[in-house]
Amino acid sequence: MKSCEAPYTLLGFLLQKDQPGSRTCSVEEGFHFFRDYAIRVINILLWVSLILVTGLLLRKVTRLLRLWEKGRKIPGPPCPSFYGHVKLFSGGKSGETLTDFLSKSHEQYGSIVRLWLGPTQLLVSVKDPSIIKEVLVKAEDRLPLTGRVFRLAFGYSNLFVPSFEKVRKRRESLAIQLNGRLIERANAISSKVVDFVMQKIDPVMSKGILDCRSVSQHMAFSILGATLLGDGFLSWSNATVYEELLMMIAKDASLWASYKVPPFWKRGFWRYQILCKRLKCLTQDFIRHCRQNYKLFSLMDRNSHGATATVGRDTAFGVFCTGLDMEDESLLDEFNGHNDAKEEPCGNIMGVMFHGCLTTAGLISDILTRLVMHPELQEKIYSEIVMVKKRSPKSELEDVYKMYFLLATVYESARLLPAGPLLKRCSLKHDLNLQEGIAIPAGAIMVVPVQLVQMDGSNWGSDANQFNPYRFLSKAEQGSDSVPLSSFAGVEEKLNAANSPFVLNDPNANSAFLPFGSGTRACVGQKIAILGIMMLFASLLEQYEIKLQPGSENDAEPMMKNCVLPLLPSPKIIFVRRND
Numbered sequence: 001m002k003s004c005e006a007p008y009t010l011l012g013f014l015l016q017k018d019q020p021g022s023r024t025c026s027v028e029e030g031f032h033f034f035r036d037y038a039i040r041v042i043n044i045l046l047w048v049s050l051i052l053v054t055g056l057l058l059r060k061v062t063r064l065l066r067l068w069e070k071g072r073k074i075p076g077p078p079c080p081s082f083y084g085h086v087k088l089f090s091g092g093k094s095g096e097t098l099t100d101f102l103s104k105s106h107e108q109y110g111s112i113v114r115l116w117l118g119p120t121q122l123l124v125s126v127k128d129p130s131i132i133k134e135v136l137v138k139a140e141d142r143l144p145l146t147g148r149v150f151r152l153a154f155g156y157s158n159l160f161v162p163s164f165e166k167v168r169k170r171r172e173s174l175a176i177q178l179n180g181r182l183i184e185r186a187n188a189i190s191s192k193v194v195d196f197v198m199q200k201i202d203p204v205m206s207k208g209i210l211d212c213r214s215v216s217q218h219m220a221f222s223i224l225g226a227t228l229l230g231d232g233f234l235s236w237s238n239a240t241v242y243e244e245l246l247m248m249i250a251k252d253a254s255l256w257a258s259y260k261v262p263p264f265w266k267r268g269f270w271r272y273q274i275l276c277k278r279l280k281c282l283t284q285d286f287i288r289h290c291r292q293n294y295k296l297f298s299l300m301d302r303n304s305h306g307a308t309a310t311v312g313r314d315t316a317f318g319v320f321c322t323g324l325d326m327e328d329e330s331l332l333d334e335f336n337g338h339n340d341a342k343e344e345p346c347g348n349i350m351g352v353m354f355h356g357c358l359t360t361a362g363l364i365s366d367i368l369t370r371l372v373m374h375p376e377l378q379e380k381i382y383s384e385i386v387m388v389k390k391r392s393p394k395s396e397l398e399d400v401y402k403m404y405f406l407l408a409t410v411y412e413s414a415r416l417l418p419a420g421p422l423l424k425r426c427s428l429k430h431d432l433n434l435q436e437g438i439a440i441p442a443g444a445i446m447v448v449p450v451q452l453v454q455m456d457g458s459n460w461g462s463d464a465n466q467f468n469p470y471r472f473l474s475k476a477e478q479g480s481d482s483v484p485l486s487s488f489a490g491v492e493e494k495l496n497a498a499n500s501p502f503v504l505n506d507p508n509a510n511s512a513f514l515p516f517g518s519g520t521r522a523c524v525g526q527k528i529a530i531l532g533i534m535m536l537f538a539s540l541l542e543q544y545e546i547k548l549q550p551g552s553e554n555d556a557e558p559m560m561k562n563c564v565l566p567l568l569p570s571p572k573i574i575f576v577r578r579n580d
């Protein structure tokens with residue numbers, strides 16, 4: 001009798017019974033075959049995975065060895081342990097921050113310094129302005145952590161992503177949007193925002209508990225919401241909830257993004273996810289509302305072709321809702337990510353509101369604090385506003401650029417307290433070869449300690465750590481070059497002399513001025529942020545005087561540490577109507 005010869009493959013087994021003269025296998029033989037077959041398949045899979053994992057590990061080890069090898073050549077303090085320098089500045093007994101530690105290291109090792117944040121993380125800090133420029137142009141990518149913060153909170157989008165390739169197109173279209181139509185609208189918005197915010201803060205102010213930071217947050221949120229999404233945003237019933245949600249998300253965003261695998265096992269993480277979901281729903285709700293209004297206004301437009309319809313339509317939509325051309329719905333789709341199926345609808349809007357509100361609020365708070373601490377400057381800015389408005393009663397947008405004191409105050413505040421202590425970049429794929437002859441390996445974290453750079457005496461003179469907006473102004477000398485102003489002296493007569501204004505120095509002429517970054521990933525919203533803040537303060541100071549709440553005089557003193565302002569205080573303030 002023929003025996004059942006065990007075939008080697010599953011196909012062989014299935015075909016066996018069709019072959020002439022072959023004996024059908026018994027159930028037991030079939031079972032043995034399947035068991036052997038399963039073992040063979042599992043073995044193959046295990047081998048393939050082993051080879052893949054080994055390959056990946058080898059790649060990682062090779063990269064790590066390259067990182068160590070190249071990192072070793074960059075000057076920096078010796079590594080105290082296998083875990084790097086982190087313990088030296090993570091707030092232990094010395095209370096030293098990374099900026100303090102970098103300050104000392106740069107003094108000792110020069111303008112490029114490396115630190116190890118662990119065995120696999122190399123940080124390279126650059127402090128010399130000319131090298132900074134080069135680094136910020138060449139290092140095109142953002143840190144993966146920054147990308148994770150936005151992705152986790154607002155879903156996938158092509159803005160604020162680490163890879164420059166992915167963000168390039170979005171940056172360009174956003175810049176066109178912001179710098180085009182939007183700038184025309186800023187003029188109309190500022191006074192509405194001032195009225196809106198004053199109405200909101202009135203009950204708090206009457207109790208004497210209005211602090212600089214919270215009022216700045218309302219102002220930033222309202223000015224951005226109205227400028228980006230249309231001033232219908234100010235009358236939106238959910239605007240306050242939206243602001244609160246955005247701030248709650250901001251508080252925890254970096255914590256949850258610091259986990260490489262989202263911590264599904266933590267309750268707080270789920271609470272955070274619920275907040276993000278609510279923000280998404282609210283944003284979509286607002287956009288839907290905009291679209292409905294758009295249809296309404298389009299209808300009105302078709303029927304009337306009137307100016308009212310156009311104004312109303314423009315009002316109902318901001319940059320995200322209108323696009324360059326109102327009829328161009330595909331532009332709205334582009335912003336909402338509909339052209340890329342992977343993109344979260346409204347992800348870009350939430351991302352820009354998030355970043356824009358936090359940074360703008362910081363700068364507004366800083367300016368408010370400076371103005372209450374320097375009432376004489378406030379009065380000069382007021383006189384300047386009155387003078388400019390008298391000369392141009394129509395209130396053109398360009399008028400704001402004639403308010404030199406105000407602009408200089410904005411620049412000086414941004415210089416002394418930038419949005420963060422460090423600008424962070426990296427190059428994900430390629431090593432960065434600097435003209436200095438130093439090679440920074442791919443994957444290293446590159447930082448510019450912007451607070452140190454912007455308060456460095458070699459870049460800004462001996463009063464670098466003092467508030468002096470006059471450093472951005474020059475006296476316009478007839479028939480000769482402008483002479484930089486160094487103090488308040490003589491400013492009064494100049495201001496009163498009708499046709500002898502100052503010359504505002506271009507802040508970017510000093511390459512150590514970096515509050516909005518620089519190079520390939522510089523802030524896209526720089527112009528609109530400055531303009532929005534200028535318009536807001538021009539309108540605010542024209543109507544109100546900002547004063548310290550009586551009794552909180554000591555709260556306003558800035559705290560200096562190692563020549564750096566870690567945080568400007570948030571004193572209690574009041575707004576007093578000028579014509580009262």
Ligand code: HEM
Pocket residue numbers: 136142159160161167171174178224352355356357359360363418419423424425515516517518519520521522523524525526528529530
């Ligand atoms: C006072 C307000 C603001 C400050 C201080 C500020 C500051 C910054 C800084 C420092 C960066 C990183 C730059 C770099 O790495 O070189 C940045 C990036 C960015 N900012 Fe702003 N920003 C402000 C307001 C805004 C506003 C209002 C918008 C939009 C409406 C905006 C849009 C962006 C975008 C899209 C990026 C990311 C660019 C990229 O990843 O390629 N910013 N901002």
